[in-house]
Amino acid sequence: MSPQEQIKKYIENQPEPKRTDIKSLHQRMVKMLPKSKLWFLDGKDDNGKVVSNPQIGYGLQTLKYADCKTKPFYQIGISTNTKGISVYIMGIDDKTYLPKTYGKALGKADVTGYCIKFKTLKDIDIDVLETAILDGVEQTKA
Numbered sequence: 558m559s560p561q562e563q564i565k566k567y568i569e570n571q572p573e574p575k576r577t578d579i580k581s582l583h584q585r586m587v588k589m590l591p592k593s594k595l596w597f598l599d600g601k602d603d604n605g606k607v608v609s610n611p612q613i614g615y616g617l618q619t620l621k622y623a624d625c626k627t628k629p630f631y632q633i634g635i636s637t638n639t640k641g642i643s644v645y646i647m648g649i650d651d652k653t654y655l656p657k658t659y660g661k662a663l664g665k666a667d668v669t670g671y672c673i674k675f676k677t678l679k680d681i682d683i684d685v686l687e688t689a690i691l692d693g694v695e696q697t698k699a
Contacts, residue, residue, distance in 0.1 A: 594631070616632030643673070
């Protein structure tokens, strides 16, 4: 199954109102990053064990590990969780950057070094979220 088919199935299987919000966010992501590689991670490790929530990914960067190994990975990820939606902005080196730069302006969101969590899209300023996403993509360009 292609990433597009996996993403469509993932979105369709979400309960409302998450389905509407994640679909809207996915459409915005595709519009913001039209040439980005699409990813779908099912949340399982190589042994089939669930290790995270499924995630939709956008873009491409090379992650570098302490042991000098590298791995291709997405720049931006979105996922539903038990309380709402998470947006992952991967690869920003300064783990205080997102909370300091966007934390207060986003609205009702919890912001960590690489994750923005919120209950529904109406709880946040979507324009600020888009700015944070584009900022993250710019910082992680290869």
